[in-house]
Amino acid sequence: MQQQVPWLAAERYEVGPVVGRGGYGMVCRGLDRKTGQQVALKMLSPEAGRDPDLVERMLREQQALVALSGTCAVTAIDLCRLESGAPCLVMEWLDGCDLEQQLTEWEEAKRKGSHAQLLQTLKPLTETLERAHQIGIVHRDLKPANIFVVRNPTPGVRLLDFGLSRIKSAAPLTEVGMVMGSPSYIAPETWRGHSATLDGRADLYALGVIAFRWLTGALPFDELDLIGKMTAVTSGVRPSAVALSPGLPATVDAWVSRALAIEPADRFQTGRDFYDALTAALRGELWSNGSADTSGVRPVAAPAANERKSALATAWGRAASLLKRFTNPRERPAPSSPAATAPVASTPVVSEVIDDAPVSDRQSIWLDSTELEDLVSESGQPPPVEAPLAPTEAKPKPKRHAKVTAPAKAKAKTKGKAKPKSHAGKKPRAVRKKARQKRKT
Numbered sequence: 001m002q003q004q005v006p007w008l009a010a011e012r013y014e015v016g017p018v019v020g021r022g023g024y025g026m027v028c029r030g031l032d033r034k035t036g037q038q039v040a041l042k043m044l045s046p047e048a049g050r051d052p053d054l055v056e057r058m059l060r061e062q063q064a065l066v067a068l069s070g071t072c073a074v075t076a077i078d079l080c081r082l083e084s085g086a087p088c089l090v091m092e093w094l095d096g097c098d099l100e101q102q103l104t105e106w107e108e109a110k111r112k113g114s115h116a117q118l119l120q121t122l123k124p125l126t127e128t129l130e131r132a133h134q135i136g137i138v139h140r141d142l143k144p145a146n147i148f149v150v151r152n153p154t155p156g157v158r159l160l161d162f163g164l165s166r167i168k169s170a171a172p173l174t175e176v177g178m179v180m181g182s183p184s185y186i187a188p189e190t191w192r193g194h195s196a197t198l199d200g201r202a203d204l205y206a207l208g209v210i211a212f213r214w215l216t217g218a219l220p221f222d223e224l225d226l227i228g229k230m231t232a233v234t235s236g237v238r239p240s241a242v243a244l245s246p247g248l249p250a251t252v253d254a255w256v257s258r259a260l261a262i263e264p265a266d267r268f269q270t271g272r273d274f275y276d277a278l279t280a281a282l283r284g285e286l287w288s289n290g291s292a293d294t295s296g297v298r299p300v301a302a303p304a305a306n307e308r309k310s311a312l313a314t315a316w317g318r319a320a321s322l323l324k325r326f327t328n329p330r331e332r333p334a335p336s337s338p339a340a341t342a343p344v345a346s347t348p349v350v351s352e353v354i355d356d357a358p359v360s361d362r363q364s365i366w367l368d369s370t371e372l373e374d375l376v377s378e379s380g381q382p383p384p385v386e387a388p389l390a391p392t393e394a395k396p397k398p399k400r401h402a403k404v405t406a407p408a409k410a411k412a413k414t415k416g417k418a419k420p421k422s423h424a425g426k427k428p429r430a431v432r433k434k435a436r437q438k439r440k441t
Helices: 051-066 099-108 114-133 200-216 226-236 249-257 271-282 302-320 321-327 405-414 431-440
Strands: 013-021 027-033 038-044 076-081 087-092 095-100 147-154 156-159
Touching: 013 038, 038 051, 051 076, 051 087, 095 099, 099 321, 114 147, 114 156, 114 271, 114 302, 147 200, 200 271, 200 321, 249 271
Parallel strands: none
Antiparallel strands: 013 027, 027 038, 038 087, 076 087, 095 147, 147 156
């Protein structure tokens, strides 16, 4: 039986089974032939790859992940272009499950996670969000499905899917009045359609909903219809966690009322305050930020924040210039195994690592805060370098053309010819002819 040749993305990544599908594409498990590591390939469908807005979302997601390297945000490895012209985001492969799956299992079993587990999960998330907010990134779609619980090799959490993120140094992706996000985790200001003015406090609101669900096994606003949910979130009374889970300290309700406050100014202003206040509340203590200012605002070190903002603005400015290249159609034959028809495998596909396989990065692009590798020409070959001109004699400079009068034109016509006889002082020819005729008569 003939062995099937694996489909390669960007001549480097072996595409394996589909592990997730969405409205605009899918995520596949893959193998990086260059490093031998397992990777996750997030690919847009050919149709979505021709939509500038969707392409820009993927470019923006990659840029946000690069800016947040070193945090619990999932690691972006590469951004490449498929044969269809659509972009493909290459990320680290994670073993485990998302938090939505974990919470659902607990709720079905009528149990809850421990307080220690909650704090252990929230700590890296709040630290990552605080750093993101400092450099001008707002996630805007924080929910349990975008938080991945890693089990192997090192337990922890990863923050996923920055496709709806808002980057301060980039143009907005949503129009005024547009509501983006998952309904149960949308902040009141998002329901009001203030997408252009959203900041990190909308992310902290969503994280408060997640913590509430962890502690009580229920959503704070569980109305079935969207209108009822929007009304409850934007104007309703804040729910009591203690009423749903009597074993909680009474101080948790005070924390909930602030974490889920209607007005952003009444909420926790930073991830650190959010986490410290919850830690105190679970111990039955009232939290104080140690300042006379009760707004919860912590000053950010200006130089460090400004440096990070500058780096992000520069990197995003470079990334935005690639949008046109990704959305331009390409005249290339369709691959033999297109991504849109990749089979869904219930069991992982084990691929043999080929150490001496040819590796090409021709279609790969790195977008980071310091450098940007440019794409080669569409033919797949480096752009030709023009040879320097051979030394030649200096060409004469073109003459300037000034305004020439009629006598000057006549003079220019006779230049270089025999000089005509001078008729200076003579009468006009017609007068002389008339005079000769008179003499004859």
